[in-house]
Amino acid sequence: MGRTRVVITGIGAVSPLGLTSARTWEGLCAGKSGIKRITKFDPAKFSCQLAGEVEEYKIQQYVPKSFRKATKMMSKDIELAVIAADEAVRDSGLITKAIDEQKINVNPQRMAINLGAGLISCDPCELAPAVAKSIANGKFDIQKWGKEGLDLVTPLWLLKYLPNMLACHVGIIHDIQGPSNTITCAEVSGHIAIAEAAETIARGDSDIALAGGAESKVNPVLIMRQCLIKRTTSKHNDDADGACRPFDSDASGSIFGDGGGIVVLENLDNATKRGAKIYAELVGTAQSACINPVYEHIEADGYGLTIAIEKALAQANISPKDIDLIIPHGTGILQDDLAEAKGIEAAIGEETKRIPVWPTKSMLSNTGAACGGLDVVAAVLAMRDGIIPAAKNCVKKAVGCNLNIVTTTQKTNIRCALCCGYTYGGQTAAVILKKFEN
Amino acid sequence: MIQDIKKERVVITGMGIVCPLGHDIETMWQALLAGKSGVAKTTIFDASTFPTTFSAEVKNYDVAKFVKNPNLHKDGNRGSKFAVGAAVQACRQAGINVETDNPADGIDRKRIGIYLGAGEGAANHEAFFGAIAAGWDNQTNVMDWTKWTDVAAVQMRAMHELEQEANMPAAHLSMLTGARGPIRSCLTACAASTQAIGEATMTIRRGDADIMIAGGAHSMIHPLGQTGFNRLTALSKRNDSPQTASRPFTASRDGFVLGEGAAIVILENLTSAKKRGAKILAEIIGYGSSSDAFRVTDMHEEGRGATQAMEAAIADAGITYNDINYVNAHGTSTAENDSIETKAIKAVFKERAKQIVVSSIKSSMGHLIGAAGGAEIITCVLAIRDGIVPATINCNDPDPELDLDYVPNTPRKMQVNVAMKESFGFGGQNDVVIVKKYQD
Numbered sequence: 002m003g004r005t006r007v008v009i010t011g012i013g014a015v016s017p018l019g020l021t022s023a024r025t026w027e028g029l030c031a032g033k034s035g036i037k038r039i040t041k042f043d044p045a046k047f048s049c050q051l052a053g054e055v056e057e058y059k060i061q062q063y064v065p066k067s068f069r070k071a072t073k074m075m076s077k078d079i080e081l082a083v084i085a086a087d088e089a090v091r092d093s094g095l096i097t098k099a100i101d102e103q104k105i106n107v108n109p110q111r112m113a114i115n116l117g118a119g120l121i122s123c124d125p126c127e128l129a130p131a132v133a134k135s136i137a138n139g140k141f142d143i144q145k146w147g148k149e150g151l152d153l154v155t156p157l158w159l160l161k162y163l164p165n166m167l168a169c170h171v172g173i174i175h176d177i178q179g180p181s182n183t184i185t186c187a188e189v190s191g192h193i194a195i196a197e198a199a200e201t202i203a204r205g206d207s208d209i210a211l212a213g214g215a216e217s218k219v220n221p222v223l224i225m226r227q228c229l230i231k232r233t234t235s236k237h238n239d240d241a242d243g244a245c246r247p248f249d250s251d252a253s254g255s256i257f258g259d260g261g262g263i264v265v266l267e268n269l270d271n272a273t274k275r276g277a278k279i280y281a282e283l284v285g286t287a288q289s290a291c292i293n294p295v296y297e298h299i300e301a302d303g304y305g306l307t308i309a310i311e312k313a314l315a316q317a318n319i320s321p322k323d324i325d326l327i328i329p330h331g332t333g334i335l336q337d338d339l340a341e342a343k344g345i346e347a348a349i350g351e352e353t354k355r356i357p358v359w360p361t362k363s364m365l366s367n368t369g370a371a372c373g374g375l376d377v378v379a380a381v382l383a384m385r386d387g388i389i390p391a392a393k394n395c396v397k398k399a400v401g402c403n404l405n406i407v408t409t410t411q412k413t414n415i416r417c418a419l420c421c422g423y424t425y426g427g428q429t430a431a432v433i434l435k436k437f438e439n
Numbered sequence: 440m441i442q443d444i445k446k447e448r449v450v451i452t453g454m455g456i457v458c459p460l461g462h463d464i465e466t467m468w469q470a471l472l473a474g475k476s477g478v479a480k481t482t483i484f485d486a487s488t489f490p491t492t493f494s495a496e497v498k499n500y501d502v503a504k505f506v507k508n509p510n511l512h513k514d515g516n517r518g519s520k521f522a523v524g525a526a527v528q529a530c531r532q533a534g535i536n537v538e539t540d541n542p543a544d545g546i547d548r549k550r551i552g553i554y555l556g557a558g559e560g561a562a563n564h565e566a567f568f569g570a571i572a573a574g575w576d577n578q579t580n581v582m583d584w585t586k587w588t589d590v591a592a593v594q595m596r597a598m599h600e601l602e603q604e605a606n607m608p609a610a611h612l613s614m615l616t617g618a619r620g621p622i623r624s625c626l627t628a629c630a631a632s633t634q635a636i637g638e639a640t641m642t643i644r645r646g647d648a649d650i651m652i653a654g655g656a657h658s659m660i661h662p663l664g665q666t667g668f669n670r671l672t673a674l675s676k677r678n679d680s681p682q683t684a685s686r687p688f689t690a691s692r693d694g695f696v697l698g699e700g701a702a703i704v705i706l707e708n709l710t711s712a713k714k715r716g717a718k719i720l721a722e723i724i725g726y727g728s729s730s731d732a733f734r735v736t737d738m739h740e741e742g743r744g745a746t747q748a749m750e751a752a753i754a755d756a757g758i759t760y761n762d763i764n765y766v767n768a769h770g771t772s773t774a775e776n777d778s779i780e781t782k783a784i785k786a787v788f789k790e791r792a793k794q795i796v797v798s799s800i801k802s803s804m805g806h807l808i809g810a811a812g813g814a815e816i817i818t819c820v821l822a823i824r825d826g827i828v829p830a831t832i833n834c835n836d837p838d839p840e841l842d843l844d845y846v847p848n849t850p851r852k853m854q855v856n857v858a859m860k861e862s863f864g865f866g867g868q869n870d871v872v873i874v875k876k877y878q879d
Contacts, residue, residue, distance in 0.1 A: 042582070043584040043585065044584070045585055045588075046584070046585050046588035046589065046592065047592075071735070074735060110747065114730070118626075120559045120603065120604055120605045120626075123663075125570070125571045125574070125582065125587065126575075126582050128571060129571050129574075129575040129580075129582060130575075130577070130580070132568055132571040132572050132575065133572070133575055133577040135568070136572055140572070141565070141568040141569055141571075141572045143484060143485045143488075143564075143662060144485060144488045145488070146488075146568070146662065146666075147485075147486060147487070147488030147489035148488040151489065151490070151666050151669065151670065154666055154667075154670050155670070156670045156671065157670075157671065157736065158666075158667055159666075159667025159668065160671070160736065160865065160866075162667075163628055163865060163866065164626045165626060165627045165628050165864065165865070165868060166866055168866075169730070169866030169867060169868070170735060172732045172867070173732050173733065173734065173735065175732075176732050177730060178729060178730055178732045178743075178744065178747065179729060180729065180730070181627070181729070181867075181868060182625050182634060182728070183625055183626055184623060184625055185557070185605035185606060185624050185626040186606045186609070186622075186623060186624050187604055187605075193623055197623070197638065200641065200645065203645075204641065204645070206728075206751070221584065221587065221588075221591070222567075222591075225588070225591050225592065225595060226595070226600040226601070226603075228592075229592070229595055229596070229597040230597050230601055287621070287647075288552075288620075288621040288622055288623065289549070289620065289622065290609075290610075290613040290619055290622040292613050292614055292617065292619070294511055294614065296601060296607070296610055296614075297601055304619075305619065312549075424606060425601065425604070426601075426604065426606040426607050426609065426610035427613055428606060428609065428610070428613075428622045428623070428624070
């Protein structure tokens, strides 16, 4: 088998900074934060009342006419994936069934899809009429639910909340008939999905793959979950702009949000043949795990991240000297930020002082399964424009963090960029992009 | 550069299971060959008024019987706890040490990965429904989030919330084994663990790991899971006779039976297995994955995606359909699946379709959803080992439209050299894995 090179030929993003990758990138370059007080529900009694919400959109505008009816079966997570995928496909110049049924220029069986997804949490209001029907003696009664309440749940309810429905809806819209997978490794899902999609191309099972992730974290159940696990900050409810502070000494927790980040990966031969614009080459990916009995945090030395980064560097056949940008996970949870900083430092050694590190969550918020896709899109655009925007809210670097967090915007040639991530539960991943050279 | 496939051979060196038919491989296998059913009235929650009142539960399971440090897994969701028990069995058989910082097995933990098809942990339903009930005003149809929060913030428990996340079973297995290689978890509905084992095979083939702990863990026997499937009218409602409810390929089939469990295999690079002197149970020779791209609610009418995945797996294995002796069916006992699956088998096996032996163990075990494919791949290995194919039980009234050899009611003694496992998930996910008797 020949050596297969995998390149990025399309990008799509929807984030608290905008509904497109261009708007998102503008916001990042301007140091804007998409974090605000929650409007989707009244957060008054939540310890954290902030989130990164996405501005309003009409989902019908992102799907072909024939698919408009199916938008009723889309949870927000699915919508975000559909929007990001629409942009990525259009940007790549590929003509799928959704773009123009008369001019299709892809072979559906040679297209794959691999998306990271969260465990989609349902909307409590959607179930509320059924719950109200199931009250006996002032309390919820499971027998009444089985008898009466259940019938008020819309018949296709479950299909809105299965994690694989992101990839299924996008796959149906664009007629993607090759391998399809849904990675559910929480906040590192997007990174892993991109890695696996690239492997699908490398092993010859597809020529093109849509990859990345999407998730809507702005759901009362999910925000409550993160509040209870104490991963959110409760100190900044009156200061949304300064709330999420990755690697800052005052970091006190993460802020969650909605987003989607999807890229088109393509076999280089395929991309060259059709004259596609090439953003970057995907040269290294690896995963590992942090092992910590306190499952909600990663181990103090971030060793699982070190392993993933070292392995990705080896696969890319480069050294830390070749890296000009790192986008870390950087949640703004101080303990995890410090562990991540140590894990990265152990992998890049003396280059720690030099390599610019740019966390994005102070602006994009923590979008769970979308993080990896959004960060890869951000890295691709930084590489294209030769710009590393300033990190936001890292005013006084936390003691113990030796990373070179960029505090002012830098104009620089980026040869290689590393995006890395981890999640509660411990899974870690690293993705390395290289400026494309023929 | 993203790694190409190096054609490393991938073998199975350990297996473990926790399922409605038993908490170990041999108990499960004997129950299966005896034609037993794991289905009964649901006890995990009060389902007595639901359209379906029964399921295939894992009964009397205690993770503490498998580990020295059960505290590390005490908060785990049902799937996580099942996964730990199944993984302990599989690792023991493969000679991989667990629960130690200083393993004496000589295996570098960076060369051990994990790939699970794993599902969600159940919500704390009292808190979940209670908070909604407290906040909802049925007159105005408005949620008072303050009232909702008052209940949710008090009744929801941090660790229970964390354990609802689908990546937690994999987290428990890293903790158990110390695995630091590639760790992934996927959730492609009913195809998840077949996909996990397929992708784990690819991970070893391309050299990213020497050993993969792969399989599935899932329990959807909880009020919201059952509500969802009941509303989709996917579940059997044969409440008067639970043990005959799962009846794949019959004319009277009326839906699947919800099950739960975990199934884990140890996949290993052949060179590594030989070097360690591990006992080789079988070889994985092929994997194929496709999507229907048709409808989220239905399978493609002609089984287009299912056929494509089977053909991809056969091509990947470098064999032809003539080489396959046994198809372990998805066989859910729903009207749609069994009919379309039969069509797809006919499309793939052509003139041999009526000779090919096809059976569905979901008739006995129920449908383990994310964990189903893993349990069924284990059965393929056992069929190869013992020269016997488990029956499709409850197969008394053949559907005249479905005319393959479904091994009705009595297991079949036959030599199985190559077995094919196919799994199809909601949304049009199709995954196929091919298992072969190991020959040097």
